Amino acid sequence: MNLITLLFGYRGSSSMYAIPMVIGGIALTLSMPAASRLTELIAQPWHPFPFAFFLSYTVISAMMALRIGASTTPDDIHPRYATAVLRILARVSFGHFLMLPLIAYSRMLFPDSVLSIVGATALIYLVCLMMSLVAMLLHVRDEYYDRSSLGRRYAFFILYFSLPLLGLISDATLIRMIALISPVQSLVTLLAPSASVLERTIALSIPGLIVVVLSVILFRKPQGRPDVVF
Amino acid sequence: MHLLRLASRVVVACLGALILTPFLLATATPALDVSCGFDDQIMRHRFMPVHVSVSGLVAPIEGKIVARQIREAAGGLQFPILHTVYEGTIENRTYRVTLPNLEPLNPLTVEVVDRESEVIVMSENTLRFGVQQWPFRIVINDQTPAGISDPVAAPSELPIDWWAYDAVSQVWLMVPIVSSPTLEALGEWVVSGGSLVLFTGAAFPRMDSPTFRKLLPLSSPLLSASSDGVYMLQGDLKDRASSRLTRKGTPLCIEMPLGAGTIALVTTRYEDLTPQEIEQIERETRTAVRMPDIERILQNIIHSTPVPRPPYWIAGLLAAATLAGSLLFSETRHFLERVNRLRTFAGLFAALCLMVLMATAWAGVYAGRHNNRIDIYQTNTAIRVQSSFGLDIMLCTLFAEQGAVVRVDHPVTSYPLPPAMASVRNVDLSEESDNFHSLLALQRNERRDLAYFAQGRLSVAMSLTGDGVQIVNRTERELLDAYILFGDMTFCIPVIKEGTATYALTEGYLPEEKSALPTALLKWFPMRNGTVPWLLLTHPNEETIAKFDNDGFTKQVRQVAITIIEGDS
Numbered sequence: 001m002n003l004i005t006l007l008f009g010y011r012g013s014s015s016m017y018a019i020p021m022v023i024g025g026i027a028l029t030l031s032m033p034a035a036s037r038l039t040e041l042i043a044q045p046w047h048p049f050p051f052a053f054f055l056s057y058t059v060i061s062a063m064m065a066l067r068i069g070a071s072t073t074p075d076d077i078h079p080r081y082a083t084a085v086l087r088i089l090a091r092v093s094f095g096h097f098l099m100l101p102l103i104a105y106s107r108m109l110f111p112d113s114v115l116s117i118v119g120a121t122a123l124i125y126l127v128c129l130m131m132s133l134v135a136m137l138l139h140v141r142d143e144y145y146d147r148s149s150l151g152r153r154y155a156f157f158i159l160y161f162s163l164p165l166l167g168l169i170s171d172a173t174l175i176r177m178i179a180l181i182s183p184v185q186s187l188v189t190l191l192a193p194s195a196s197v198l199e200r201t202i203a204l205s206i207p208g209l210i211v212v213v214l215s216v217i218l219f220r221k222p223q224g225r226p227d228v229v230f
Numbered sequence: 231m232h233l234l235r236l237a238s239r240v241v242v243a244c245l246g247a248l249i250l251t252p253f254l255l256a257t258a259t260p261a262l263d264v265s266c267g268f269d270d271q272i273m274r275h276r277f278m279p280v281h282v283s284v285s286g287l288v289a290p291i292e293g294k295i296v297a298r299q300i301r302e303a304a305g306g307l308q309f310p311i312l313h314t315v316y317e318g319t320i321e322n323r324t325y326r327v328t329l330p331n332l333e334p335l336n337p338l339t340v341e342v343v344d345r346e347s348e349v350i351v352m353s354e355n356t357l358r359f360g361v362q363q364w365p366f367r368i369v370i371n372d373q374t375p376a377g378i379s380d381p382v383a384a385p386s387e388l389p390i391d392w393w394a395y396d397a398v399s400q401v402w403l404m405v406p407i408v409s410s411p412t413l414e415a416l417g418e419w420v421v422s423g424g425s426l427v428l429f430t431g432a433a434f435p436r437m438d439s440p441t442f443r444k445l446l447p448l449s450s451p452l453l454s455a456s457s458d459g460v461y462m463l464q465g466d467l468k469d470r471a472s473s474r475l476t477r478k479g480t481p482l483c484i485e486m487p488l489g490a491g492t493i494a495l496v497t498t499r500y501e502d503l504t505p506q507e508i509e510q511i512e513r514e515t516r517t518a519v520r521m522p523d524i525e526r527i528l529q530n531i532i533h534s535t536p537v538p539r540p541p542y543w544i545a546g547l548l549a550a551a552t553l554a555g556s557l558l559f560s561e562t563r564h565f566l567e568r569v570n571r572l573r574t575f576a577g578l579f580a581a582l583c584l585m586v587l588m589a590t591a592w593a594g595v596y597a598g599r600h601n602n603r604i605d606i607y608q609t610n611t612a613i614r615v616q617s618s619f620g621l622d623i624m625l626c627t628l629f630a631e632q633g634a635v636v637r638v639d640h641p642v643t644s645y646p647l648p649p650a651m652a653s654v655r656n657v658d659l660s661e662e663s664d665n666f667h668s669l670l671a672l673q674r675n676e677r678r679d680l681a682y683f684a685q686g687r688l689s690v691a692m693s694l695t696g697d698g699v700q701i702v703n704r705t706e707r708e709l710l711d712a713y714i715l716f717g718d719m720t721f722c723i724p725v726i727k728e729g730t731a732t733y734a735l736t737e738g739y740l741p742e743e744k745s746a747l748p749t750a751l752l753k754w755f756p757m758r759n760g761t762v763p764w765l766l767l768t769h770p771n772e773e774t775i776a777k778f779d780n781d782g783f784t785k786q787v788r789q790v791a792i793t794i795i796e797g798d799s
Contacts, residue, residue, distance in 0.1 A: 004563060004579060014560040018553055025549020032545065038535035038607055042629055042677050098556060098586060101548040104594035108540035 006087060007094050010071040017095050020060045024102050027056040031109055050109040051191055057099065058124050058183050059161070065092060065128035066153045069135025073143065081218035088132045096125050110191065119190040119200060126207035127183045131157065133214045181206055260286040262353035264340050266331075268368045269381030270360040273397035274334050277683075279389035282315060282325045282340055284351075290321040293344040297329055300336040314664035315340070328391040334361045365399035365518060372405055375500055377508070385412065392418035392621060393683035399517040400425045404500050406437040413441040417619040418685060420445070421489030421796075423519035423754065427511070431498035432461040444618045447471035447486035447495045456480065463497040469798060470761050474514045475507070483511050489617040489796055490755045492516045521623065521681075522753045528627050528679060530746030531611050535788050540600055548589055555582050605632045605783040606672070609790065613751065617796040620686025627679050630672035634783050638668045640682055690726075692765045692797035698734045699763065699797070701726055711768050713740055714797075715748075717760030744768045747792050755794060765795040 007013065031052045035041035072087045074080060103121050110117055135153050142149035165185060167178035177199075179185040186203035189195045195203075263283040272278045282295055294317040301309045315327045320342060334357040342350040367380045374382045380402075390411040395401065398419075403426060407413045420426050428445065430437060434453055443451075448465035455461050462480055467473070471486035474494070484495045494515045496503070503511070521527075559582050563575060611625040628636060640663075662669040670678060690709070691702040694716075701723075703709060709726040714735065722738035740748065748757070748766055757764040769791040 004575060008560060008563060014557060017556050021549050021553045021556070025546055025553075028545035028549070029543070032541075033537075033539045035537050036539060037533055038537055038609070038629065039529070039533040041537050041607070041631075042532065097583070098552055100586060101552055101589035101593045102545065104590045105545055105548055105597050107594065107597035108600065 003090075006090050010068075010091075012067065012071070013091075016064045016068055016091075017098050020057060020064055020095065021098060021102070023060045024053060024057045024099060028053040028102055028106060028109075031106075051188060053102070053106050053109065054120050054124070054187055054191060055184065057102075058127065058187055061095065061099075061124055061128045062131045062157060062161070062183065064095065065131040066135040066157060068092060068095075069132035070139040070149060070153065072132070073136055073140050081221045084136060085133065085215055085218050088136065089129065092125070092128045092132055096121070096128070113191070113193060116191050116193070119204060120187055123183065123186055123190055123204055123207065126204070126211055129211045130207045130214070131160075133211065133218070137214075177202065183207070260284070260342065260351040262340055262342065262351050264338070264353050264355045266338060266355065266357055267360055267381075268366075268383045268387075268398065271362055271366055271368075271381045271397075272331050272334055272357055272360050273362050273365065274331060276331060277328050277391075277393045277396040278331045279387075279391070279394040280315070280327050280329050280338075281387070282327070283323075284320060284325070284342060285322050286351075287320070287322050290319045291342075291344055291350065292318070293320055293342060293350065294318075295320065295325060296341050296343055297327075298339040298341070299332050301333045302336070312662045317664065326389065328389055328394040331357070334358055362397065365397055365520070367400040367402065368398055369402045370404060370407070375404065377505070385409070388412045388415070390415045391683070392416070392422060392424075392685070395419045395424060395518075396520070398424070400427060400515065402427045402429065402500075403437075404429045404433070406433065407442075410439065410441050413439065413445070414619060414685070417441065417445055417488075418621045419518075420491035420493055421615055421617045421619045422621055422623075423490035423521065425492050425494070425516050425518045427494045427496060427515055429496045429498070429500045430463045431496075431502055433499050434461075434463050445488075445493055447484045447493060460498055460502045463495070475510055477507070482507065483514060485515065487756070487761070489615060489619075490519050519754065522750075526753070527613075527747070527750045528609070528611065528625055530750055531609050531625075531788075531790055532627060534743075534746065535607065535609055537607070538600075538604060538786070540597070544593070544596070548593055551589060552586060555585055603631075603784060604786045606630050606634060606636055606785040607788075608638070608785060609788045611747070612789070612791040613747075614686055614791070614793040615755070615796075616686060616688050616690060616793065620688045622684040622686045624682040624684070625679070626682070627677065628670065628672060629677045630674060632783065633674045633676075634672055636670050636672055636783075636785075638670060638680070640666055640668065690765065690767070690793070690795050692763065692795055694763055694797065695732060698732050699723075700730065700732045701765070702730045703728050709767055711744075713738070713744075713766040713768070714763050715740075715757045715766060716763040717758065740766075747790065748794075751792075751794065755796075757794065763797040765797055767793040767795070769793065 031050055033041075035044065068091050069088060072084055072091065074084045078084065078087070103117065107114065107117060134156060135149070138152050138156065139149040142152065161182055161184055164179050164181035167175050168185070170176055180189060180199065180202050186206070189199045189203045261284075263281075263285070265281045266272055267278045280297065282297075284295075295315040297313045297315050299311040299313075301311050311332050313327075313329055315329075316325050338355045338357055339352065340355065341352045344350055369375065369378055369380050369382045370385055370388065371382055372384055385405055385407045388407065388409075389395075390409070392415045394415070401416060401419075401424065403416070407416075416424070416426055426445065428437075432453070434451065438451075447468050448463065448471070449468050451463050451465040453461050454464055456478070462477075462482075464480065467481075467484060468486060471484050473481040473483070474485050475481070475483035477498075480497070482497055484497070486493050486495075492515070494511070496511060500508075559578060562578055607627075607629040609627045611627075613623040613625070615621050615623070626638065628638070630636065668680075672678060689703075689705045692714075693700050699714060699721075701712075703726050706728060708728065710724065712723040712726050714721040714723065719737060720739050721735040723733050723736075726733070752758060755764070757766075
C-alpha cells in the first residue's frame, strides 16, 4: 500500500479532510473582532467567543474521526488490528496536518498562550484518535452481527461529549472534575489562562490513556475479528 | 485683712483659670472650616471652588488634606470619590482648590490625615441646601447691594481657576479686584464662554490695572462727570465692541465679544443706575455659554481612532487555499491514476505538504507579529484657545475592553470632571484623584469621558493687515499646516516661522481629515461669524498612536491637539 492509497484510498476521503477545514475556517473568520474604529467598538462591543474555532474544530473533527474509524476496519487484505490502527493514525494525522495553518493563525485569538494552543491541538488530536478507534471497534462488531453501526457511533459521540458536563451542575470540586472527561470541558480548561496544572493534566491524560490502552490491546490481537475483542 | 484680700484674689484667679482653660484648650484643638461654591451656591456635576481653612494646629504637620464624596448609582450602590486637595506640610492657613461636585446630595467630608493615615481633624459639610438647578449669576461686592438677591462673593473669596465658574451664568463685578490672577481667571472664563458685566463709573480709578484694561471694551478710557453729577466712563470703542444702551446720548452699556464669551461694560456704578436701566442691562447682556457636550466633541475623535484587529479574511483565505489545494490534489489523483503517472503524483503530494507547511509558518509568524490585543483605549484631545487670555481644555476618553483599574496621569494640574452618564448600572464609579493622576475602576466595555481644564499660555498672536496677516510666533519652533478662518473663507499658511512675519493670504480649504474637530468646536467658538479671523493650528505631528503595557494591560493612547487663536481684525 502506498501513502496515497493510505490517505485517500477510502470512500469520501476528500470530504473527511475538507469539512473540518471549511467549518474551522468559517468559525475562525467569525471569531475575529469586527470593529475597525473605536466608535464601532463602543457602539457594539461584541467580543467573539475565542473558543469557537477550537470547539467547532473538536466537534467536526471528532465526527469525521467516527467516519474514518468506520472506514478503516481490518479486511481481507489487512486482517490485523495493528495495521488498521496505523492506518487510522496516518489518516487522522493527515487531517490535522491540513488544519495546521488555521491552528497557527488562531494565535491571533490567544496572543499570550502558545502552550494553550498546543495543548488544545494535542487534545483534539487524541480525541479524534480515540473516536476513530472506538468507531472502528463498533463497526467491526456491528458488521459481524450484520447491522449498521451508525446509531451506536453517534450515540457514543453524543454521550461522551455531553454526559460528563452534568458534573458542572454540582458545586463539589471532585464532581466538577468529572466534566473534564468531556472534550468540550477539557478544551475550555486547556485554553483558560486560570486553569491549574492538575486540571490541564487530567484534561489531556483522559483521551491519551484511552488511546494508549486501546492501541496496546489491539496491537496484541492477531486478527480483526470482533469476538476477539468483545 | 491683707492676707484675706490676697487669698480672695488667688481664689478668683484660680476660678478664672478654671473657666478659661477649656476655651484655651478649644482654641488649640485643630479645626477645619470648609466653604464650597459661591456664597454656598453650587450645581451638580460642575466644578466648584472649595476653601479649606485649617486652624488650631500647634505645629505644622506632614500629611494630606483629603476631600471625600460618595457617588450613588442605581441599585443603591455607593462609590467613594477621593480627591487629595493638598499633600505636604499642613499649617494654619486656607487651602483653595477647585473640585468637581459629583454628588451634592451627600455631604462632602474633608479630612486632615497625617503620615500614619491617622485623621487629625474632620469636617462634614452639607451641600444640598445650596444646590441650584440652573447656572446662576454672582455679584462680586463687599456687601450685598440693594435690590439684589443673587449670591454675593467678596473679591478675596474668588478663585484663581477659570473653571471654578463652571456653575455661573454671569458675573457682575462692582468692586476692584487687586489680585491679578483672580482677574486673569475671570478673563479666561470669558474666553471659555463666560459673561462678565463690569460696573465702573466712579469706581474705575480703583479698578484700573493692566489686566483690567484687557477686559475693558474701551481703548482709551476717560472718566467724565455728566450733567447730573454721575461719573461715566467714556473712550474709544475697541474692535467688535458696540454700544447696547445709552443715557442721554452717552454709552451706558458697551458689549464686546471675547473668545466664546462676552464682556459688558456699564459705564457707571451700580448705585448710579435706575431700576429700569438695571432691568435693561439684565435683558441686553448675554449669559454664559458652556462647553458643549463632551460626547459631541469627542465623537469625531473616537470615530477616527483605529482599532487594531487581525485581518479576518486571512483565516478564510487560509482555509480556502488549503481546501482548494486538497481538492485539486484529490481530483488530480484520479486523473494520474488513470494515466499511470504515479511519480508525478508523488511530486504533487510533496508540493501539497510543502504548501501547508509554508502556510502554517507564515500564519504563525504573521499572528505572532500582529496579535496586539488592546485592553484599554485612551484618546487625549487637547484644545488650546488663545485670545486676550489663554486656556487649555483636555478631554480624555477611556474605553476598557477588559475590566481594569486604570491609572491616568493628568495632562494638566486639574481634577477630572466625568460627565453625567446615561446609565450607571453595574459601573464602578469609584475614583481616587490628586492633582497629578487618577485611579479609575473601569468595567469591561465601559467608556469613561473626563475633562480637565487649565490656564493657557499665550504664544501666538495674529492680526489682519492691509496685504495679508501678521503672525507673532513665540513658540520657538515652526508651525505647520495653519489655517485662517474668516467668515466663510479659509486661507492656508503652510509654514509659520518663528518670530513676527507677514503672510499673504492664499484661499484654500480645510482638509476633511482635519475638519472634524474644528467643525465640532464651531458650536462653541464663533470662528465663522466673520467679525474676526481665527487661526487654526492642527498640530499634525502630535497625532500619534502609542502602545504600552500599563499594570499588565495593553493600552493604546491617541493624542490629538488643536490650537485656535482669536485674531484682531
